[in-house]
Amino acid sequence: MEIYNTLSKRKEKFVPREPGRVYMYVCGPTTYNFIHLGNARPIVFFDTVRRYLEYRGFRVKYVQNFTDVDDKIINRAREEGCDPLALAEKYVEEYFRDADALHVRRADVHPRVTAHIPDIIELIRRILDRGAAYVVEGDVYFDIGAYPAYGKLSGRSLEEMQAGARVEVDPRKKHPMDFALWKAAKPGEPSWDSPWGRGRPGWHIECSAMSLKYLGSGFDIHGGGSDLIFPHHENEIAQAEAATGETFVRYWMHNGFITVNQEKMSKSLGNFFLVREILAKYPPEAVRFFLLSTHYRSPLDFDDEKMDAARRSVERIKNSLRLLQEALSRPRREGKGVADEEFLAALERCRRGFVAAMDDDFNTALAISMWFELAREANTYLHAAGERSVCREALEKALDLAAEFNGVLGIFAVDEATGRMRLEERREEGGGLAEALLELLLEVRQEARAKKDWATADRIRDRLKELGIILEDTPAGPRWRRA
Incomplete structure (x- = not known):
C-alpha cells in the first residue's frame, strides 16, 4: 500500500507505527453552521480510508475533533443573541445528522476543545519550558525562530509564507509570523483560568493537544483539506515537535478543493452549498458517490449536471444488484459450468482491481470503476442465462463482492438486522x-x-x-x- 505524503511530496510505502494497527486523526469542523460540501469531502474520504484500512486487516483508532470555541462561533453567537457554547453544541448535533445521512461512521473519539482545556494548557506549558514560546500581557505566542524546521510541510520559506498570509500587525511579537497559543480573555467571550490569566486557546494548539492525547507522538495518518496545510497543519507540527522533541505525524494526507464552475467554493463568492440543501435534492448515496468519484488529491467540480450523472451511476449499480437478488430468488443450480467458472474468474479480477486501486493512494475513482465492471459482468452473465437457472455460488459470490466494495466505499446504507445493502428509494424525512x-x-x-x-x-x-x-x-x- 502506498500513500502520497504531503510532507515528502511523494508516494511512500505505508508502514504503520505498530504492525497491524493504524492511528489516525482528521480535523473536524468548526461548529458555527451546517457543514457545506467542502467540509463533506474530507469527512467522507477519510471515512473511506478508515474503512479500507479495516478491510485490509488493520485495527484503526480514528479520532476526529470538533472546534467548539472559536472566533467564528463567537461572532455567530453575537449575531443570533445566544451563548457561544450552546450554539456550538447545536451544530455538533446538526453535523451528526448530515454525517449519518452520508453513511459516515462515528469516530472512535470525537474530542471537543472545551473538554480538553487542561490538556491544551499543559502542552503550552511544555512549549514554554522548552523556550519555544513567550508570554505577552496574558497572550502566549509560539516563537517560530525557536523551531528551525518551520515550513517543512508547506515547502515555503518564511518570506513566502508571510507574503501569502494576512498577518495581524502586533509590535509585541518577536516575528510577524508568530502565532497565538493562548488568547487573553475579552469581555463577553468564553474563557478559562490558566497560569497566564483567563483566556482561551488559539486555533492551532487544539489539534496538537487532542491528537497527542489520544494517539501519542509519531502517529500514522493526519488528514484534512489542502487549505489546512498552511497555516494550521504547519503550526500543529511546530507546536507538537517543539514540545516533545519527537516526530509528530508519519503521513500527512490532504484532499483537494471543491470547485463550482472551476472556481474554488467560498462564502465570499457566494457559491458554497450546504450538505443539508444538497440532500434535500439528491439521495445521500449519489452525494457520497460524487465525492468519491474523483481522486481525493484532485479538485472536484460541483454542478447539477454532475450530481445528476452521479445519481444515474448509482441507479446502474442498484439495478445490477436487484437483478442478482432476483436471480437468487429463482431456482438455482448447485454445480458449475463453463460460463459460471468464467463469471467467477471475472469477479476475482474485479476484486484484485479494486484492491490495487485502493492500495495506490486510495484511488476511489478507479475502485468505483471496478464496481461498474462487476455490474457489467453480472448483467452479461444473467442475460446469457436467460430464463435458465444460474449457479447459486456465482450469484452469492457476486453479491458478496458488491457488499465488500460497499463496505469500503459506503455508498449504500446497510440494514443492521440483515447486514444487506438497502437498495430501496429514499423516503424524505417528513413523510415521503x-x-x-x-x-x-x-x-x-x-x-x-x-x-x-x-x-x-x-x-x-x-x-x-x-x-x-x-x-x-x-x-x-x-x-x-x-x-
Whole structure:
C-alpha cells in the first residue's frame, strides 16, 4: 500500500507505527453552521480510508475533533443573541445528522476543545519550558525562530509564507509570523483560568493537544483539506515537535478543493452549498458517490449536471444488484459450468482491481470503476442465462463482492438486522408523500392487471415513464426506478 505524503511530496510505502494497527486523526469542523460540501469531502474520504484500512486487516483508532470555541462561533453567537457554547453544541448535533445521512461512521473519539482545556494548557506549558514560546500581557505566542524546521510541510520559506498570509500587525511579537497559543480573555467571550490569566486557546494548539492525547507522538495518518496545510497543519507540527522533541505525524494526507464552475467554493463568492440543501435534492448515496468519484488529491467540480450523472451511476449499480437478488430468488443450480467458472474468474479480477486501486493512494475513482465492471459482468452473465437457472455460488459470490466494495466505499446504507445493502428509494424525512402516492398507483395498476384491464395498466405505466419512472414487471412483483 502506498500513500502520497504531503510532507515528502511523494508516494511512500505505508508502514504503520505498530504492525497491524493504524492511528489516525482528521480535523473536524468548526461548529458555527451546517457543514457545506467542502467540509463533506474530507469527512467522507477519510471515512473511506478508515474503512479500507479495516478491510485490509488493520485495527484503526480514528479520532476526529470538533472546534467548539472559536472566533467564528463567537461572532455567530453575537449575531443570533445566544451563548457561544450552546450554539456550538447545536451544530455538533446538526453535523451528526448530515454525517449519518452520508453513511459516515462515528469516530472512535470525537474530542471537543472545551473538554480538553487542561490538556491544551499543559502542552503550552511544555512549549514554554522548552523556550519555544513567550508570554505577552496574558497572550502566549509560539516563537517560530525557536523551531528551525518551520515550513517543512508547506515547502515555503518564511518570506513566502508571510507574503501569502494576512498577518495581524502586533509590535509585541518577536516575528510577524508568530502565532497565538493562548488568547487573553475579552469581555463577553468564553474563557478559562490558566497560569497566564483567563483566556482561551488559539486555533492551532487544539489539534496538537487532542491528537497527542489520544494517539501519542509519531502517529500514522493526519488528514484534512489542502487549505489546512498552511497555516494550521504547519503550526500543529511546530507546536507538537517543539514540545516533545519527537516526530509528530508519519503521513500527512490532504484532499483537494471543491470547485463550482472551476472556481474554488467560498462564502465570499457566494457559491458554497450546504450538505443539508444538497440532500434535500439528491439521495445521500449519489452525494457520497460524487465525492468519491474523483481522486481525493484532485479538485472536484460541483454542478447539477454532475450530481445528476452521479445519481444515474448509482441507479446502474442498484439495478445490477436487484437483478442478482432476483436471480437468487429463482431456482438455482448447485454445480458449475463453463460460463459460471468464467463469471467467477471475472469477479476475482474485479476484486484484485479494486484492491490495487485502493492500495495506490486510495484511488476511489478507479475502485468505483471496478464496481461498474462487476455490474457489467453480472448483467452479461444473467442475460446469457436467460430464463435458465444460474449457479447459486456465482450469484452469492457476486453479491458478496458488491457488499465488500460497499463496505469500503459506503455508498449504500446497510440494514443492521440483515447486514444487506438497502437498495430501496429514499423516503424524505417528513413523510415521503410522493413515493407513497407512487406505491398507491402501483397497487391500482396491479388490480387492473388482475382484471385484465390492460388499457388502464398500460396507461399508468406510460404516464409514469413520461414522468421519469420506469416500471418493470418481475416474478416478484412490479419494481420501479428512476429513468
